[in-house]
Structures are given as C-alpha cells and as structure tokens.
Amino acid sequence: MKLYLDFEPCDECKTLIKELSESDLISDEQEKEEESAKFLRHLTYNHTEVVKAIIKDVPIQKKRQEFDWFK
Numbered sequence: 001m002k003l004y005l006d007f008e009p010c011d012e013c014k015t016l017i018k019e020l021s022e023s024d025l026i027s028d029e030q031e032k033e034e035e036s037a038k039f040l041r042h043l044t045y046n047h048t049e050v051v052k053a054i055i056k057d058v059p060i061q062k063k064r065q066e067f068d069w070f071k
C-alpha cells in the first residue's frame with residue numbers, strides 16, 4: 001500500500017511509518033496488513049483532516065479508472 005499524504009506526522013506516526021517501511025521485509029501478509037491497519041486506525045483517531053483528504057481523493061481516482069475502462 002502506497003499513500004502519499006501531505007501532513008505533519010506526529011511522533012507516533014513516525015514510529016508507525018518506520019514500522020510500515022520495515023514491514024516490506026516481512027513475508028507474512030497478515031502481519032503486513034496489521035501494520036497498515038494500525039497506522040490507518042491512528043490516522044482515523046488522531047488526524048481526521050488526513051482521513052478527510054483521503055476520502056475526498058478516492059472518488060476522483062475511481063472516476064479515472066472508469067474512464068480508462070471505456071476507452
């Protein structure tokens with residue numbers, strides 16, 4: 001999962017991002033998913049402005065995909 005977000009990460013974010021980048025080395029898919037889920041949960045509770053930005057971006061990406069589909 002690659003997410004490029006424009007926001008100020010707090011100390012916990014930095015720890016979680018570090019864990020996430022290290023989890024690329026883990027072959028266990030479930031463990032990777034747990035790391036991602038942990039980070040998203042932290043964003044949901046502590047950085048609502050980031051979550052709002054993600055939700056705002058998602059429909060745009062979906063429209064682009066649908067457009068490609070009909071080409």
Ligand SMILES: [Zn+2]
Nearest residue numbers: 010012013046
């Ligand atoms: Zn944070």
